[in-house]
Amino acid sequence: MATQDSPELLTSPLHQRHVALGAKLAEFGGWSMPLEYATGVVKEHTAVRQAAGLFDVSHLGKASVRGPGAAAYVDATLTADLSRIAPGQAQYTLCCDEDGGVVDDLIAYLRADDDVLLVPNAANTAEVVRRLAAAAPEGVVVRDEHRDHVVLAVQGPAADAVLDGAGLPTGHDYMSFVDTDVDGTSVVVCRTGYTGERGYELVAPVSVAEALWDRLVAAGEPHGLVPAGLGARDTLRTEMGYPLHGQDISRDITPVQARLGWAVGWRKPAFWGRDALTAEKAAGPARVLRGLRAVRRGIPRAGMTVTDADGGAAGVVTSGTFSPTLKAGVALALLDARVAEGDEVAVDVRGRAEPFTVVRPPFVEPSVR
Structure with a gap:
């Protein structure tokens, strides 16, 4: 029951669809959203890498x-x-x-x-x-406009076939979008996503949310599409090395440290934080976000400490998981700038010093975008 200290969670306009599918729900940014369905995270993850997954990500802001x-x-x-x-x-x-x-x-x-x-x-x-x-x-x-729209993501090699079957536009360039009509309502079809696979994100008014979901499910059935929860979305984005705000980037972790300088217009005369970021870039960051891949069977988790070959403190894991694609533990970790790709480090996994190799993400190759 919600209290003054724990306000009631918001729900997606598709909440009843998720309940009917037996979704396990969890809190994400103040919203109750599907973590996984009866199929489980690994099968949902694999479906996105091999066929297609349908995500409700309506908790994202608009x-x-x-x-x-x-x-x-x-x-x-x-x-x-x-x-x-x-x-x-x-x-x-x-x-x-x-x-x-x-x-x-x-x-x-x-x-x-x-x-x-x-x-x-x-x-x-x-x-x-x-x-x-x-x-x-x-x-x-x-x-x-957070509550005015739903956001659905169709991700995977079969994404184009799914949208084609649903009568929606496909084939436009990566990071571009087109407007289309669904039941007399304008829907934005974007060639974006956060899984590394070819895919689309659809921004639609809540009035057509259920009809759009049902249309995509029906069109996706011949192509192996499965509803996928935010658990699979997290393992997919971690395999790609995509950062999660609040873990890999935050008020305390800058774009320079997170190796997101490519998302900064350094030549622009103004943007929030420009002076501080320009100075940090010129001086070089004291710590850098890097990838870690397990040498043995250790599964890293956020908050686990990282030590160098000499046992000295080297940093901390910011995101970590078991990679269903690689069948190995992978992580993003904020490490001392002296730690380089190819180095071997140790992660404290429940009291055991598990060996990991420092690598450059992505951990897996994405499909053709």
Whole structure:
């Protein structure tokens, strides 16, 4: 039962579909979302790598920035160089504080010079919207649309076949999007995803959520599509080395430390945190986010300590899991800058010093995007 100290969790418009499928639910950013279905995380993970998975990721935030100069305003606040893309394209970017810490990572969809759609993480949506709204110039309106839309992700080698069968557009370039009509309602079909596989994310009004879900399930049946929960999404993104906010990036872990400099428009005259990040880049970070792969059977978990070959403190695991694809433990770890790829380190796994090799993610090769 919800109390004043533990408010009731929000639920997806597809909550009853998940319950009917026997989903195990868990809390994600204040939302009750499917962790896994009866098939289990490993089978859902494997389906995405080999066929297709259907994820409800409606807990992700949705926010609009509209008005004259909206795109230029977003460009002057978030890290990536929005001027490098055209309307109909999307971009991974970061919202940083003045110290260079990551408030959130998000996707920006450029609709027009006066219309940008942002998709931040669930727990950070309100803060991203607050910051953008507080600094917005006259005429630019920032609106939280978190509860107005669902987000569905179809990921895997068969993703195109699934969407084709559902009568939805396919084949557009990676990190681009098109608008289409579903039951008289406009739906955004984006060539994005967080699994490493070829796939699409659909942003749709809640009014068509169930019809869209049912259409995708029916179209995906001949192609091996299975509903997949956020447990599989986490193992898939970890295999790719994709960061999770709150673990691999945070207010205390900068883009420079997380090796996300490619998502920073270093030549831009302004963005939040520019001075701090430029200084850190020039000096070199004291710690760096790297990949670890188990030599034996150790399964790393977030928070486990890492030591170097001499037994000295070397860092900490930020994300760790068993890789269903590799059948081995893999991790992202924030390590002292002196630790290099190819080095062997040890992770304290329940009191045992398990050997790991420092590697460069991704741990597995993604399908053709």
